[in-house]
Amino acid sequence: MLYPLPAVMVSVSDREGRGNIITVAWAGTICTNPPMLSISVRPERYSYHMLVETKEFVVNLTTEQLCFATDYCGVRSGRDVDKFKEMKLTKEKASKVKAPMIKESPVNIECRVRKIEELGSHHMFIADVVAVHADEAYLDEKNKFDLSLAKPLVYSHGEYYSMGKRLGKFGYSVCRKKSMSPKIAKSNDKKTKIKTKNKK
Numbered sequence: 001m002l003y004p005l006p007a008v009m010v011s012v013s014d015r016e017g018r019g020n021i022i023t024v025a026w027a028g029t030i031c032t033n034p035p036m037l038s039i040s041v042r043p044e045r046y047s048y049h050m051l052v053e054t055k056e057f058v059v060n061l062t063t064e065q066l067c068f069a070t071d072y073c074g075v076r077s078g079r080d081v082d083k084f085k086e087m088k089l090t091k092e093k094a095s096k097v098k099a100p101m102i103k104e105s106p107v108n109i110e111c112r113v114r115k116i117e118e119l120g121s122h123h124m125f126i127a128d129v130v131a132v133h134a135d136e137a138y139l140d141e142k143n144k145f146d147l148s149l150a151k152p153l154v155y156s157h158g159e160y161y162s163m164g165k166r167l168g169k170f171g172y173s174v175c176r177k178k179s180m181s182p183k184i185a186k187s188n189d190k191k192t193k194i195k196t197k198n199k200k
């Protein structure tokens with residue numbers, strides 16, 4: 001029930017350099033300094049052995065335009081298809097890791113695995129971010145990187161969405177402007193207990 005989430009395309013490769021892509025929603029930033037993130041992957045995924053073998057991967061952020069490919073890479077296995085080829089995605093050489101980057105993605109985050117936590121259904125790959133690449137097409141008029149220009153993809157309850165309207169910016173709640181007062185919808189104080197079910 002922790003939604004919405006990013007749905008990212010994680011690119012991996014085996015020792016021989018054969019690349020693959022797996023869509024991952026169980027992903028997140030876990031530390032600023034040192035920069036670290038995690039992805040959680042089921043051992044039965046084809047990509048899993050590649051992650052364990054090479055201990056490297058690239059997180060490729062997704063956009064509205066990449067929605068179809070994101071879904072495809074999350075429902076087809078690299079055991080059966082070449083997802084780069086099928087989705088016409090371009091392999092780009094990463095700077096620090098052997099896994100290829102996806103050229104069409106606006107941001108590529110190169111990662112090296114530090115620790116694997118065998119949690120249960122999913123094993124969590126805790127990784128250091130070793131390089132980040134951002135497409136200059138998404139620089140705003142002040143030459144600042146603006147990911148919203150790339151129209152990021154959001155994943156919520158099994159469905160893909162584009163982002164909605166901008167509501168504020170970091171720290172706006174403590175700004176002095178009058179217009180920034182809290183607007184909270186009234187709840188009727190009733191909550192339903194929802195049965196948990198495994199989706200991914």
Ligand SMILES: Cc1cc2nc3c(=O)[nH]c(=O)nc-3n(C[C@H](O)[C@H](O)[C@H](O)COP(=O)(O)O)c2cc1C
Binds near residue numbers: 071073
């Ligand atoms: C939106 C979405 C999110 C997903 N998130 C995860 C995830 O976090 N972890 C995981 O192991 N599988 C996840 N999956 C399933 C895998 O991407 C899927 O099983 C994929 O076919 C595995 O590819 P592979 O066999 O080539 O490794 C997700 C699928 C979709 C469509």
